[in-house]
Amino acid sequence: MNxxxxxxxxxxxxxxxxxxxxxxxxxxxxxxxxxAGKTTFVRGCLRAAGFSGAVKSxxxxxxxxxxxxxxxxxxxxxxxxxxxxxxxxxxxxxxxxSDTICFVEWPERGAGLLPEADLEIRLTLEKTxxxxxxxxxxxxxxxxxxxxxxx
Ligand SMILES: Nc1ncnc2c1ncn2[C@@H]1O[C@H](COP(=O)(O)OP(=O)(O)O)[C@@H](O)[C@H]1O
Ligand SMILES: [Mg+2]
Numbered sequence: 001m002n003x004x005x006x007x008x009x010x011x012x013x014x015x016x017x018x019x020x021x022x023x024x025x026x027x028x029x030x031x032x033x034x035x036a037g038k039t040t041f042v043r044g045c046l047r048a049a050g051f052s053g054a055v056k057s058x059x060x061x062x063x064x065x066x067x068x069x070x071x072x073x074x075x076x077x078x079x080x081x082x083x084x085x086x087x088x089x090x091x092x093x094x095x096x097x098s099d100t101i102c103f104v105e106w107p108e109r110g111a112g113l114l115p116e117a118d119l120e121i122r123l124t125l126e127k128t129x130x131x132x133x134x135x136x137x138x139x140x141x142x143x144x145x146x147x148x149x150x151x
Pocket of ligand 2: 038039077105
């Protein structure tokens with residue numbers, strides 16, 4: 001799935017649409033350069049979940065937890081991860097549970113220690129706008145993608 005996002009509100013709206021279809025236990029990778037809109041995407045998900053507080057990239061802490069009424073959302077940003085082993089030390093596997101939703105910015109920095117993502121969203125700059133390419137890598141992800149594409 002390939003989508004043109006003309007402005008920030010389009011990114012937020014698209015994220016909200018993805019989030020509504022996202023079951024618990026999903027892992028989503030967010031790829032793209034600095035400023036591509038990865039954190040904006042997570043903000044859109046949280047807005048759709050009814051969270052109105054600040055959403056910043058957890059660059060130095062690596063992970064930020066948001067407690068939603070029915071589940072926890074974890075937002076990882078691995079940009080400053082020096083060694084994938086750090087993920088082992090922080091007990092990364094304990095975050096990927098059936099009652100959580102996890103988003104990971106810069107998943108390539110954690111290569112080898114992260115499981116396969118259900119859904120992967122690659123954001124690229126297109127002049128002043130953005131483009132999103134969405135792909136699925138698990139059965140759950142494929143069902144999700146079909147649902148998102150429908151509407
Ligand atoms: N579709 C879009 N078109 C134009 N600007 C966008 C779009 N989506 C997000 N932005 C802007 O791009 C910037 C992206 O920042 P951020 O989400 O922090 O990027 P990243 O987390 O990928 O580094 C923000 O200033 C945001 O307002
Ligand atoms: Mg970010």
